[in-house]
Amino acid sequence: MSGTASDVVQARDVSGGIHFHQSEGASLPIPRQLPAGIRDFTGRTTDLLALDALIPTEASDVAVGRPGAVVISAIEGAAGIGKTTLAIHWAHQVRHRFPDGTLYANLRGYGPGQPAAASEVLDGFLRALGVPPGRIPAALDEQAGLYRSLLDARRVLVVLDNASSPEQIRLLLPAGAGCLALITSRSTMTGLIVAQGATRISLDLLPFDEAVVMLRGIVGDQRADAEPQALSDIVHACARLPLALRIAGARAIARPRTPLANLRGALLDQRRRLDTLSMTGDEATAVRAVFAWSYHALPSGQARLFRSLGLHPGIEIDVYAAAALVGSSTDGVHEGLEALADVHLIEPASPDRYELHDLLRAYGLEQAEREDAQANRADALSRLLGFYLHAADAADRTVMIRMRASTDSVPAPRYLPTFDTALTAMEWFEREYANLTAASRCAAEEGLHALAWQLPAALNGLFDYAGRCTDWLAACESALSAARVLGDRRAEQYTLCSLVGVLRELHRPEEAVETAEAALDIAGQNRDRFGELLALHVNGEAYQSAKRFDDAADSHRRALEVSRELADPWSEAIALYRLGLMHQELGHLDEALDCHQKAREIFRKVGDHAREGWVLCGLGDVYLALDRLDLAAVQHCKALDIARRLGYPRLRAEALDGLGRNLHHAGNFQGAREHWLQAMEIFEQLGSPRADDVHTHLQA
Incomplete structure (x- = not known):
C-alpha cells in the first residue's frame, strides 16, 4: 500500500457536513473480520442457495458508479436455531466474491451486557478500513457518512450478527451497490423490509434427517451405527435445534466410553433436559442461557403469556385457547402472540395458530413454576382444559344429535369458536385433534377428575364421526378411571355406554356386552330413566354384535317403549334403526324396510342428517x-x-x-x-x- 495512513483519507468541512476523498495512489486496507466457521456444517441447502442469489454480480456497474442499492438480507429465527452459524459459513464460502473485504460485528442484541451502540461498531469498522483514530469524527452521523463514503463503489460483505432491532443497524448499512449487508436476529426485521427492501430468510428447526446427519457427524459413525435408536431419540429430545444437538454431541464425545443410551435417558427426562443441555461451562452456548436472553427482554405481559404457553400440553395453540389460558380477550392475546412470534419465541403455524418446540416449552414451564404461584398455574390450566371441553361440546353438537353429558359444572370461557356446519366442526376437530387428546391426558395426570371424564365424554361423537378407535378407547378408559375416583355413578354409567361403542367398532363383542350390562345395572340403581334409555340402546347394540339376537330385540323394543314414554323422537328413531339392522341381519327384510323407513323420516324431521345417512x-x-x-x-x-x-x-x-x-x-x-x-x-x-x-x- 502506497502512502501513509494519514494520506489515505483527507477531510474538510463542507456545508456543515464532512466531505472525504482518497489521496491519489493510496489504497484502503482490506479487512477480513469473519470469525472461524463450523467444520462440520450440515444442511441448510435451500437457505444457502437463497443467499447465493443475493450476491451483486455486475462488477462493471460498481466500477463505473452506476446507480444501485446495497443488497440487505436478514436471517431470522429462534435462539439456537443456527443463524450465526449459517451466516458465517456462507460468508466464508463467498468472501472471494467481495475483494474489498469482509466486516463483522456482534451487536449483542440478545446476550449478556448491553447491546452494541452504533458508534462503537462504526469506530471499529472505520479503524479496520484504515482511518486513524484521530481522524474518526465525534458525531455519530459523521461517522456513518465516512463509513458509507469509504465503501462507495467497493465490494464489501458486512455481517451484522445478533441484532436486536432495525434501529440498531440502520447506520451500519453500507450504501454502495456492490456491497451486501447480512444481518442475523431473533427479531423479525419488518422495518428493514419496508424501508430498505431487505430480503428475509427465516430459519426453521432442522429437518429430522439433517439433524441426524449433524449429530452423527459429531459423535462419529461408529457410535451412531452402534446405537441408532438412541441417536434418533436424542435428536427428538433436542427438538432438532442445532445448538442443542451440538451440546448433546459434545457431551457424548466427552464421554467416549459411555453409551449414547445414557445421554438419551437424561434428555428424555423432562426435568433434567434443560440442565443436561446447559452444563457447557460457557453461558453463550448453554440452551437455558440463550433462551433467557430472549425471555428477559420481553415486557411483563408478553413474558407472562410465554410462561403460560409452557403449561399447554399440546404442540400448537390457537388464539382462543391462548385467551383462555391467560384469561384475556382474543384481540389482546393475538397481539401478544404476534409479538412473541416477532422475536421467534413461538412460530406461526397457520393463520391464528402458533407453535413452540419442546425445549422452549420446557423453558416456559420452568419460568412459570419459578415466577407464578401454584394456584395461578392451576387456574390457568383449568381455564385451558375448560375451553377445550366447551369447544369440543360445541363442535360435537354441530356434528350430530345424541344423548350427551352436561358440561355445566365447568365454567364456560368468554370466547369460543363458532361452527356453522358439521364440516367446519370436523375441520376444527382435525386441527385440534392432538391438543384434545393431550388435554384429556393432562386432566387425568393432573388429577382434575371432573374434566378427565367430561373431556372424553364431549369428544365421543367426534371420535365416532372420525373413526379414531384407538384414541377413543384410551380416552374412555381414562374417563372411566376418573369417574370411579370421583365416585360419580352417573359419570361412570355414561362412560361405560361410550366404551361400548368403541368396543363394538373394535370387534370385541363379549367385552361390549359385559360393559353394557354394567351400565344398565348402574342406571337401575340410580333410578335414572334417561340413563336407562341410553343403556338400553347400547345393550341392544352389544347383544347384536355378539349375535345374541333375542336379547338384542328385547333391548331395542324396551328402548322404543321408554323413548315414546319420555316423548323423545330422536331416541325412538335410534331404536327403530337398530331394530331394522337386527331384522336385516336375520333376513326379515320387510320388517327391516319398515323400521328403516320410519327411522329415516324421524331423523329428517329432527335434523340428524348424519344418522339419516346411516339409515x-x-x-x-x-x-x-x-x-x-x-x-x-x-x-x-x-x-x-x-x-x-x-x-x-x-x-x-x-x-x-x-x-x-x-x-x-x-x-x-x-x-x-x-x-x-x-x-x-x-x-x-x-x-x-x-x-x-x-x-x-x-x-x-
Missing part, C-alpha cells in the same frame, strides 16, 4: 338383499352425498362399500373394485377393522 346405507343393503339394485344404488348414493357434505369419513366408506357390492351384483366388477379400494383406504386411515371386511370383498 340410507341400511335401506340400500335391504334393497340389495331384495335384488332391487336400482333402489339400492339410489340409497347408497344419497348416503355418499350426505357423507361428503358433512365431511364424515366413516359414513363415506360405508356408502362406498355398499355401492361396490351393488356394482358387483350387477356384474360391473371393475367399478366394484374401484369403490371398494376407496372404502378400504378410508377404513385403513381410520384404523377400523372394517378394512378387513372390504379386503375380503376384493379377494372374492
Whole structure:
C-alpha cells in the first residue's frame, strides 16, 4: 500500500457536513473480520442457495458508479436455531466474491451486557478500513457518512450478527451497490423490509434427517451405527435445534466410553433436559442461557403469556385457547402472540395458530413454576382444559344429535369458536385433534377428575364421526378411571355406554356386552330413566354384535317403549334403526324396510342428517338383499352425498362399500373394485377393522 495512513483519507468541512476523498495512489486496507466457521456444517441447502442469489454480480456497474442499492438480507429465527452459524459459513464460502473485504460485528442484541451502540461498531469498522483514530469524527452521523463514503463503489460483505432491532443497524448499512449487508436476529426485521427492501430468510428447526446427519457427524459413525435408536431419540429430545444437538454431541464425545443410551435417558427426562443441555461451562452456548436472553427482554405481559404457553400440553395453540389460558380477550392475546412470534419465541403455524418446540416449552414451564404461584398455574390450566371441553361440546353438537353429558359444572370461557356446519366442526376437530387428546391426558395426570371424564365424554361423537378407535378407547378408559375416583355413578354409567361403542367398532363383542350390562345395572340403581334409555340402546347394540339376537330385540323394543314414554323422537328413531339392522341381519327384510323407513323420516324431521345417512346405507343393503339394485344404488348414493357434505369419513366408506357390492351384483366388477379400494383406504386411515371386511370383498 502506497502512502501513509494519514494520506489515505483527507477531510474538510463542507456545508456543515464532512466531505472525504482518497489521496491519489493510496489504497484502503482490506479487512477480513469473519470469525472461524463450523467444520462440520450440515444442511441448510435451500437457505444457502437463497443467499447465493443475493450476491451483486455486475462488477462493471460498481466500477463505473452506476446507480444501485446495497443488497440487505436478514436471517431470522429462534435462539439456537443456527443463524450465526449459517451466516458465517456462507460468508466464508463467498468472501472471494467481495475483494474489498469482509466486516463483522456482534451487536449483542440478545446476550449478556448491553447491546452494541452504533458508534462503537462504526469506530471499529472505520479503524479496520484504515482511518486513524484521530481522524474518526465525534458525531455519530459523521461517522456513518465516512463509513458509507469509504465503501462507495467497493465490494464489501458486512455481517451484522445478533441484532436486536432495525434501529440498531440502520447506520451500519453500507450504501454502495456492490456491497451486501447480512444481518442475523431473533427479531423479525419488518422495518428493514419496508424501508430498505431487505430480503428475509427465516430459519426453521432442522429437518429430522439433517439433524441426524449433524449429530452423527459429531459423535462419529461408529457410535451412531452402534446405537441408532438412541441417536434418533436424542435428536427428538433436542427438538432438532442445532445448538442443542451440538451440546448433546459434545457431551457424548466427552464421554467416549459411555453409551449414547445414557445421554438419551437424561434428555428424555423432562426435568433434567434443560440442565443436561446447559452444563457447557460457557453461558453463550448453554440452551437455558440463550433462551433467557430472549425471555428477559420481553415486557411483563408478553413474558407472562410465554410462561403460560409452557403449561399447554399440546404442540400448537390457537388464539382462543391462548385467551383462555391467560384469561384475556382474543384481540389482546393475538397481539401478544404476534409479538412473541416477532422475536421467534413461538412460530406461526397457520393463520391464528402458533407453535413452540419442546425445549422452549420446557423453558416456559420452568419460568412459570419459578415466577407464578401454584394456584395461578392451576387456574390457568383449568381455564385451558375448560375451553377445550366447551369447544369440543360445541363442535360435537354441530356434528350430530345424541344423548350427551352436561358440561355445566365447568365454567364456560368468554370466547369460543363458532361452527356453522358439521364440516367446519370436523375441520376444527382435525386441527385440534392432538391438543384434545393431550388435554384429556393432562386432566387425568393432573388429577382434575371432573374434566378427565367430561373431556372424553364431549369428544365421543367426534371420535365416532372420525373413526379414531384407538384414541377413543384410551380416552374412555381414562374417563372411566376418573369417574370411579370421583365416585360419580352417573359419570361412570355414561362412560361405560361410550366404551361400548368403541368396543363394538373394535370387534370385541363379549367385552361390549359385559360393559353394557354394567351400565344398565348402574342406571337401575340410580333410578335414572334417561340413563336407562341410553343403556338400553347400547345393550341392544352389544347383544347384536355378539349375535345374541333375542336379547338384542328385547333391548331395542324396551328402548322404543321408554323413548315414546319420555316423548323423545330422536331416541325412538335410534331404536327403530337398530331394530331394522337386527331384522336385516336375520333376513326379515320387510320388517327391516319398515323400521328403516320410519327411522329415516324421524331423523329428517329432527335434523340428524348424519344418522339419516346411516339409515340410507341400511335401506340400500335391504334393497340389495331384495335384488332391487336400482333402489339400492339410489340409497347408497344419497348416503355418499350426505357423507361428503358433512365431511364424515366413516359414513363415506360405508356408502362406498355398499355401492361396490351393488356394482358387483350387477356384474360391473371393475367399478366394484374401484369403490371398494376407496372404502378400504378410508377404513385403513381410520384404523377400523372394517378394512378387513372390504379386503375380503376384493379377494372374492
